[in-house]
Structure formats: structure tokens, C-alpha cells
Amino acid sequence: MKLEAIPGAPQDGDLEFVLATEKEFEEIVSMSHGIYGGLDYLPSRYHSWVNEKDRMVVLAKKKGDVIGLISMFVVDGGETALLEGLRVAPWERGRGIAGVLQRFGCQLVKHRYPSVKVMRLTRDDKLTPKELNKYKVISKQGILLVHFNAPELSSRLSSIPLPPGPSRPSPPILLSPEEVQGVFLERGGLLKDLLPNQTLIQDWQPFQASPGNHDLLRRKSIRWMADDSIRPRVASLCTAPFPVPAGPLCFYLNIDVFGSGLRGAQEQLLSHLAAHVPLLPADVKCQLFLPPSMWRPMADFCTNVLGLKLDKGYTEQYLLEADI
Incomplete structure (x- = not known):
């Protein structure tokens, strides 16, 4: 299923967003190789994620190849969207794709679940001043x-x-x-x-x-x-x-x-x-x-x-x- 494009996509103009399916699994594993010091949870969760109620797994594709992923999971009685699994292929990092994916995910979840008020996520790396301005530490x-x-x-x-x-x-x-x-x-x-x-x-x-x-x-x-x-x-x-x-x-x-x-x-x-x-x-x-x-x-x-x-x-x- 192809999704509607959003403003702010990379300027090369050939990025598209699709909902994830079972068939992209091998591409996701290959793109994510080596992350989290060998503790990557996504290979064990991907198949259940794409079928989970109130969860949307969105892929960014470029020339038909998967180069990014984000998951938005609606919890707390429809009030909260959990951002999980955000990742970008190593050869595409530094081009703003993560930000575009996140903005797209937020727009999509708000469109499908108007009751959602906040986005929550967990991180284990140092937060930059820019991120501290963007997020509230709970x-x-x-x-x-x-x-x-x-x-x-x-x-x-x-x-x-x-x-x-x-x-x-x-x-x-x-x-x-x-x-x-x-x-x-x-x-x-x-x-x-x-x-x-x-x-x-x-x-x-x-x-x-x-x-x-x-x-x-x-x-x-x-x-x-x-x-x-x-x-x-x-x-x-x-x-x-x-x-x-x-x-x-x-x-x-x-x-x-x-x-x-x-x-x-x-x-x-x-x-x-x-x-x-x-x-x-x-x-x-x-x-x-x-x-x-x-x-x-x-x-x-x-x-x-x-x-x-x-x-x-x-x-x-x-x-x-x-x-x-």
C-alpha cells in the first residue's frame, strides 16, 4: 500500500513511503546489520509488528530499495503514540531522512487516530541540546x-x-x-x-x-x-x-x-x-x-x-x- 507523500522530503524527490509487509524482512535485517551492539530486537519483532493492532510500520524506499523504517504504536487508550524502531540505512544517513520519517509517522498517526495527544519514545544515548529542546525528559x-x-x-x-x-x-x-x-x-x-x-x-x-x-x-x-x-x-x-x-x-x-x-x-x-x-x-x-x-x-x-x-x-x- 503506497502512502501519500508529505512536505519536507529530501530534495532528490525520489523517496516514497509504504506500509511494511512480511516480504521486506530480509531488506530490513540487512539495512540494520550491526546496530545496538548486537542487541537488535527488530528481527524477532518485525513479523508480529506488521500484523499488530494499532501499530503502523512505515518504510522509506528509494528507487525501490528500503532505506528507512519507523513504527508508531498507539497505546494509553488512544492518547499516546510510541515511536519505535527508527533507523536509516548507513549509506543514507546524514541526509535528513530520519526527520522526514518521523514527521511522516506523526502525521499519519494523527490522521488515523485523532485522539492521540503525545508521542513518547525511549533512548539510551546522550541527548543533544537540539533534542532537549524538542523533547521533554519524563x-x-x-x-x-x-x-x-x-x-x-x-x-x-x-x-x-x-x-x-x-x-x-x-x-x-x-x-x-x-x-x-x-x-x-x-x-x-x-x-x-x-x-x-x-x-x-x-x-x-x-x-x-x-x-x-x-x-x-x-x-x-x-x-x-x-x-x-x-x-x-x-x-x-x-x-x-x-x-x-x-x-x-x-x-x-x-x-x-x-x-x-x-x-x-x-x-x-x-x-x-x-x-x-x-x-x-x-x-x-x-x-x-x-x-x-x-x-x-x-x-x-x-x-x-x-x-x-x-x-x-x-x-x-x-x-x-x-x-x-
């Missing part, structure tokens, strides 16, 4: 990236002790779908003081903590935990692992942590690892997103207690917003 989380061999860790996971410290009267709780709504998604719910700016970030996707997102999140393969179902101090969610291009058999495991209870965060990390690691055949890149103040003690726990390898130092995930 919140930020620390990023902790570690790696390990799954069979090796699995062989000793059950014998790893928690460091000495205050212990809660009961182990962390694996939440049912009904408990998820009460803990995470009710307005003014149990996590209202723990979530950054009342926002639940799952696998780089920010959602308002509201019941309107419950069905959408329920369709995902997420493992939800809290240290207490009545008065939680820390909660977490773990996305199902998926393969990434970092190695022949390499999986990515993404865990988002909210709150301030270090002991509870450690217990929940061990629980998420115990649930997934025995099922994985080889190497794993595990990325934890957590309050900045928790980064150092969790990094020490991962390296000194769990024996995981730290891939890089402290970096941050920014949640950004702009009006549409």
Missing part, C-alpha cells in the same frame, strides 16, 4: 548490561546465597493477571510512588499505569513480580527471552525494576533467572533497567555474587515526550 532509569553462559549459570543457580541483610517474611510473589492490574495498572494503585512518573516501562515501551493498557500487556509474555502484594517496595517484570544477532546462539533477557528495595530486587532477579535460564541453550545478554541509585549495588551483586560479566559501565534510559 524520567530516566539506569541500565545494567551483563552477560553469561546459560548452562553454566543454571548448574549453580540454586546454590547461590543472597548476601546477608534484612529478609522479608515471605519470598517474592509471582503475580496473577488480576494482581497485575491491582498492583501495576490501577490509577493511584500500589505502585503509584514507585513507577517513574507513573509510567510502566516494559522492554523499552512506556505505558501509563492505567487499566486501559491491561489487555495489551496481558497479551505479552511477561513475568510480573512484587515483594509484597499489599505494600510493595519493589516490583519487576521480565520479558520472555528472544534471540539477538550478538552471536550464533545468543539470547536477550530484559528485566525492568521499579522501587527501592534492594533485597527484594535481588530476590526477584534470582527468580526471573531461575525461570528462564535452564531453558536457554547458550549465551545470554541480560539488561536490567532500574532506579539509578540501585545500579551500583546491583552491579556488585551480579558480578561478585552471581558471577556474571559486566558488559559496560553505567548508562541511562531516557523516557522522552513531545506533543503531536
Whole structure:
């Protein structure tokens, strides 16, 4: 399906926009080779994205070849468009195509979903002064990236002790779908003081903590935990692992942590690892997103207690917003 051209396209005049289909998959993978340090999620998500309700994946083509991609996903009861997957082919960068794609995506989503008020996105790179003028920084989380061999860790996971410290009267709780709504998604719910700016970030996707997102999140393969179902101090969610291009058999495991209870965060990390690691055949890149103040003690726990390898130092995930 060909889409209407918009003002501001590159001056060579031969750029066209089309909705993505299954057949462009190989072109997308080739164009994106090497990005995100081998942690590119798009090969594992592309096929579901092109068929997902309330999502538009737009490609920029030049002389019939794909040179750019952007996805706009409408959430929060139709009020928010999430910008994801923005990328431009290496040989076309620096020509303004990313900006044109983004403007086109915003115009398209506003045309199809008039109720959308804002665009949100997450980033992990330094923001330029120009970008800080363009976007409002809603919140930020620390990023902790570690790696390990799954069979090796699995062989000793059950014998790893928690460091000495205050212990809660009961182990962390694996939440049912009904408990998820009460803990995470009710307005003014149990996590209202723990979530950054009342926002639940799952696998780089920010959602308002509201019941309107419950069905959408329920369709995902997420493992939800809290240290207490009545008065939680820390909660977490773990996305199902998926393969990434970092190695022949390499999986990515993404865990988002909210709150301030270090002991509870450690217990929940061990629980998420115990649930997934025995099922994985080889190497794993595990990325934890957590309050900045928790980064150092969790990094020490991962390296000194769990024996995981730290891939890089402290970096941050920014949640950004702009009006549409």
C-alpha cells in the first residue's frame, strides 16, 4: 500500500513511503546489520509488528530499495503514540531522512487516530541540546548490561546465597493477571510512588499505569513480580527471552525494576533467572533497567555474587515526550 507523500522530503524527490509487509524482512535485517551492539530486537519483532493492532510500520524506499523504517504504536487508550524502531540505512544517513520519517509517522498517526495527544519514545544515548529542546525528559532509569553462559549459570543457580541483610517474611510473589492490574495498572494503585512518573516501562515501551493498557500487556509474555502484594517496595517484570544477532546462539533477557528495595530486587532477579535460564541453550545478554541509585549495588551483586560479566559501565534510559 503506497502512502501519500508529505512536505519536507529530501530534495532528490525520489523517496516514497509504504506500509511494511512480511516480504521486506530480509531488506530490513540487512539495512540494520550491526546496530545496538548486537542487541537488535527488530528481527524477532518485525513479523508480529506488521500484523499488530494499532501499530503502523512505515518504510522509506528509494528507487525501490528500503532505506528507512519507523513504527508508531498507539497505546494509553488512544492518547499516546510510541515511536519505535527508527533507523536509516548507513549509506543514507546524514541526509535528513530520519526527520522526514518521523514527521511522516506523526502525521499519519494523527490522521488515523485523532485522539492521540503525545508521542513518547525511549533512548539510551546522550541527548543533544537540539533534542532537549524538542523533547521533554519524563524520567530516566539506569541500565545494567551483563552477560553469561546459560548452562553454566543454571548448574549453580540454586546454590547461590543472597548476601546477608534484612529478609522479608515471605519470598517474592509471582503475580496473577488480576494482581497485575491491582498492583501495576490501577490509577493511584500500589505502585503509584514507585513507577517513574507513573509510567510502566516494559522492554523499552512506556505505558501509563492505567487499566486501559491491561489487555495489551496481558497479551505479552511477561513475568510480573512484587515483594509484597499489599505494600510493595519493589516490583519487576521480565520479558520472555528472544534471540539477538550478538552471536550464533545468543539470547536477550530484559528485566525492568521499579522501587527501592534492594533485597527484594535481588530476590526477584534470582527468580526471573531461575525461570528462564535452564531453558536457554547458550549465551545470554541480560539488561536490567532500574532506579539509578540501585545500579551500583546491583552491579556488585551480579558480578561478585552471581558471577556474571559486566558488559559496560553505567548508562541511562531516557523516557522522552513531545506533543503531536
